[in-house]
Amino acid sequence: MLSQPLFAQALIVCALSDLVRSLSTFQWPNPLLSYADRQLYEGPLQGFAKGCPPRDNTTIPAQWLRIAYHDMSTHNVDDGTGGLDASIQYELDRSQNVGEGMLTSLTDFNGFRIMSPFFALADVIALGAILAVAGCGGPFIPFSVGRVDATEAGPPTVPEPQQDLASHIESFRRQGFTPTEMIALVACGHTLGGVRQVDFPLIVTDSSTVLQTFDTTPAFDTAVVSEYLQNTTQNPLVIGPNVTTRSDFRIFSSDGNATMQSLLSPINFNQTCSSLFERMLNTVPSNVNLTDPITEPFDYLVMNDNPSRTVTLLWADRQGSFCPPAGCSQQSNGTQSVLFTIIGQMQGVTALRYPFNATINATSSISKFWFEVNENDGSEPIIVDNGGVGFVIEQDSVFVDIGRSEHISVDTAVEVDEFLTLVVRGDSASASASVTSFTPSLSGTPPFTPTLNKTDLQLDPSNPPEGGYTFFTMNTTLLPTFLDITGTSSSGTVTQKNFDMTVVNFPFIFIS
Ligand code: HEM
Ligand SMILES: *[C@@H]1O[C@H](CO)[C@@H](O)[C@H](O)[C@H]1NC(C)=O
Ligand SMILES: *[C@@H]1O[C@H](CO)[C@@H](O)[C@H](O)[C@H]1NC(C)=O
Ligand SMILES: *[C@@H]1O[C@H](CO)[C@@H](O)[C@H](O)[C@H]1NC(C)=O
Ligand SMILES: *[C@@H]1O[C@H](CO)[C@@H](O)[C@H](O)[C@H]1NC(C)=O
Ligand SMILES: *[C@@H]1O[C@H](CO)[C@@H](O)[C@H](O)[C@H]1NC(C)=O
Ligand SMILES: *[C@@H]1O[C@H](CO)[C@@H](O)[C@H](O)[C@H]1NC(C)=O
Ligand SMILES: *[C@@H]1O[C@H](CO)[C@@H](O)[C@H](O)[C@H]1NC(C)=O
Ligand SMILES: *[C@@H]1O[C@H](CO)[C@@H](O)[C@H](O)[C@H]1NC(C)=O
Ligand SMILES: *[C@@H]1O[C@H](CO)[C@@H](O)[C@H](O)[C@H]1NC(C)=O
Numbered sequence: 283m284l285s286q287p288l289f290a291q292a293l294i295v296c297a298l299s300d301l302v303r304s305l306s307t308f309q310w311p312n313p314l315l316s317y318a319d320r321q322l323y324e325g326p327l328q329g330f331a332k333g334c335p336p337r338d339n340t341t342i343p344a345q346w347l348r349i350a351y352h353d354m355s356t357h358n359v360d361d362g363t364g365g366l367d368a369s370i371q372y373e374l375d376r377s378q379n380v381g382e383g384m385l386t387s388l389t390d391f392n393g394f395r396i397m398s399p400f401f402a403l404a405d406v407i408a409l410g411a412i413l414a415v416a417g418c419g420g421p422f423i424p425f426s427v428g429r430v431d432a433t434e435a436g437p438p439t440v441p442e443p444q445q446d447l448a449s450h451i452e453s454f455r456r457q458g459f460t461p462t463e464m465i466a467l468v469a470c471g472h473t474l475g476g477v478r479q480v481d482f483p484l485i486v487t488d489s490s491t492v493l494q495t496f497d498t499t500p501a502f503d504t505a506v507v508s509e510y511l512q513n514t515t516q517n518p519l520v521i522g523p524n525v526t527t528r529s530d531f532r533i534f535s536s537d538g539n540a541t542m543q544s545l546l547s548p549i550n551f552n553q554t555c556s557s558l559f560e561r562m563l564n565t566v567p568s569n570v571n572l573t574d575p576i577t578e579p580f581d582y583l584v585m586n587d588n589p590s591r592t593v594t595l596l597w598a599d600r601q602g603s604f605c606p607p608a609g610c611s612q613q614s615n616g617t618q619s620v621l622f623t624i625i626g627q628m629q630g631v632t633a634l635r636y637p638f639n640a641t642i643n644a645t646s647s648i649s650k651f652w653f654e655v656n657e658n659d660g661s662e663p664i665i666v667d668n669g670g671v672g673f674v675i676e677q678d679s680v681f682v683d684i685g686r687s688e689h690i691s692v693d694t695a696v697e698v699d700e701f702l703t704l705v706v707r708g709d710s711a712s713a714s715a716s717v718t719s720f721t722p723s724l725s726g727t728p729p730f731t732p733t734l735n736k737t738d739l740q741l742d743p744s745n746p747p748e749g750g751y752t753f754f755t756m757n758t759t760l761l762p763t764f765l766d767i768t769g770t771s772s773s774g775t776v777t778q779k780n781f782d783m784t785v786v787n788f789p790f791i792f793i794s
């Protein structure tokens with residue numbers, strides 16, 4: 283018997299997605315979408331944005347929102363180049379990107395990515411903006427992923443305060459926004475943060491002011507609009523001493539204040555900012571395809587708490603036949619509550635996780651699995667089967683045996699040693715195995731370019747061949763999250779990309 287708890291645990295997450303999504307188009311497996319959903323609803327990045335915390339005399343969310351706009355500002359609708367592509371990493375020396383928040387934010391995002399290599403840095407910038415707005419009490423912004431990181435700088439096309447209105451209208455047109463949308467986008471952005479004296483000494487002239495905020499509240503709210511319309515604003519881009527750099531005034535008043543009047547309504551402000559920010563974040567080079575937007579926690583089963591509910595995992599063997607009931611099913615052992623991020627909290631959703639730890643006969647193996655959810659209230663059990671096809675195991679020739687992969691605390695205070703056990707179908711004389719892992723840049727200086735590291739594994743001395751499988755092992759220091767794994771045997775080479783390790787409860791480390 284081969285212990286394959288990974289399959290079972292992975293499925294909880296995926297199966298739960300299906301239950302909610304069975305009426306829509308989500309179909310398992312979709313590792314990127316599942317992963318993005320989990321990061322939005324359970325990921326650690328939100329810890330920085332929750333409660334709109336102060337930093338550097340502004341707020342972390344203000345810094346995160348600004349960098350998203352500046353990164354996206356390289357887009358050109360006319361030729362489809364540029365957009366949210368993390369090219370900002372190569373553009374920090376430009377005066378238009380002045381501000382210590384830029385480097386600090388990128389460092390935040392790279393730290394998150396060490397644990398989450400599955401995302402492009404540009405996807406993390408987008409997630410950061412979404413969490414920033416939510417963290418300061420703003421609206422939800424649907425999250426799409428699949429961005430591709432640029433490998434060089436884009437054009438220097440971030441608008442600057444001393445430029446005239448015609449230049450700004452042209453800048454926003456080039457980025458894909460109308461003059462009216464420009465007004466709203468600037469108002470939505472400038473509800474957070476402000477202008478730093480050291481960066482713009484001709485705009486904030488009082489040298490005792492570190493940062494002059496755009497409005498009197500740190501929150502994501504309409505104060506930037508109402509204070510402007512009431513003529514009480516201290517926004518330095520409206521009332522600054524030098525008329526040339528009053529760009530917010532020129533933009534806000536460019537349609538006789540009509541758009542600003544409409545944004546006085548908090549509901550309209552919410553809706554307008556959410557949809558414009560969604561478009562801003564989804565502005566990518568035309569050869570990049572994004573996923574459908576994530577608007578709900580579809581990686582989870584979201585339903586009323588029912589302590590009587592039982593969830594059963596069932597599977598079919600390699601031939602596709604269902605084994606005797608006792609052999610190919612397992613009931614979930616208890617539940618784990620899911621602690622949702624600010625996104626789940628603002629949407630008012632809760633979830634329970636049903637863990638499984640199934641042992642699968644190595645000889646008969648597994649071809650697909652599904653679930654039965656029984657409320658035990660007299661109603662018919664619900665079958666969760668990925669829209670009828672089941673959750674198909676694409677291959678069982680090579681996988682990571684989570685049950686045998688262990689992490690050992692060498693020194694519980696500091697070091698954690700881990701090893702990984704990879705299983706390849708085939709005999710030890712002919713089998714070999716390798717993994718390709720993502721090694722993030724730890725240099726502390728952008729660009730944060732990751733390297734891919736391929737490692738050949740050695741035969742595992744503590745797990746002799748069993749059930750037609752050979753075991754391989756490697757020592758690893760960084761906790762892996764996603765791995766490309768390759769196994770070779772006399773019947774050929776099989777590679778599984780993005781094998782998901784994150785469903786396992788490895789000890790969680792996050793650098794804050
Ligand atoms: C004509 C267009 C714009 C101009 C001229 C402009 C100008 C500026 C300037 C001069 C600062 C101060 C930066 C510093 O002191 O380091 C700033 C901050 C900021 N801008 Fe804009 N901006 C524009 C559009 C936008 C848009 C569309 C957004 C939308 C996301 C945005 C979001 C922000 C945020 C959040 C801050 C505060 C950053 C912080 O407090 O750390 N800006 N902007
Ligand atoms: C605000 O700015 C002042 C002056 O530069 C600095 O001493 C202080 O540490 C800053 N506060 C924060 C929270 O960054
Ligand atoms: C705007 O959205 C936030 C977050 O969903 C919500 O708390 C707030 O009540 C909304 N405001 C209005 C006026 O709808
Ligand atoms: C707005 O306030 C400024 C001074 O803060 C004043 O010079 C200006 O006349 C006011 N404008 C209106 C329309 O009240
Ligand atoms: C006003 O700002 C513009 C653009 O930065 C600058 O060229 C000009 O010298 C400034 N005027 C004054 C009086 O500082
Ligand atoms: C727009 O509002 C501002 C702030 O109250 C005011 O100074 C300006 O005159 C208004 N512009 C128009 C065209 O009404
Ligand atoms: C993006 O989608 C289009 C249309 O489905 C497809 O032709 C193209 O190959 C895709 N591009 C990438 C990079 O996946
Ligand atoms: C069920 O879970 C409990 C608590 O996590 C554990 O102690 C017990 O061993 C588990 N039982 C089985 C059959 O896995
Ligand atoms: C899973 O089940 C196996 C065999 O029943 C057991 O040895 C192992 O400790 C279990 N793992 C967990 C995490 O419960
Ligand atoms: C595993 O499956 C094989 C093939 O169906 C069967 O012969 C064997 O008895 C099974 N082993 C166990 C422990 O159930």
Ligand SMILES: *[C@@H]1O[C@H](CO)[C@@H](O)[C@H](O)[C@H]1NC(C)=O
Nearest residue numbers: 699701739740755756757758
């Ligand atoms: C992994 O580390 C252990 C203990 O440090 C060592 O005995 C073993 O040889 C290492 N295995 C590999 C594959 O390097």
Ligand SMILES: *[C@@H]1O[C@H](CO)[C@@H](O)[C@H](O)[C@H]1NC(C)=O
Nearest residue numbers: 721733735736737757758759
């Ligand atoms: C690649 O992985 C091996 C084994 O884990 C490790 O010893 C080596 O330092 C890694 N190389 C890089 C560049 O990370």
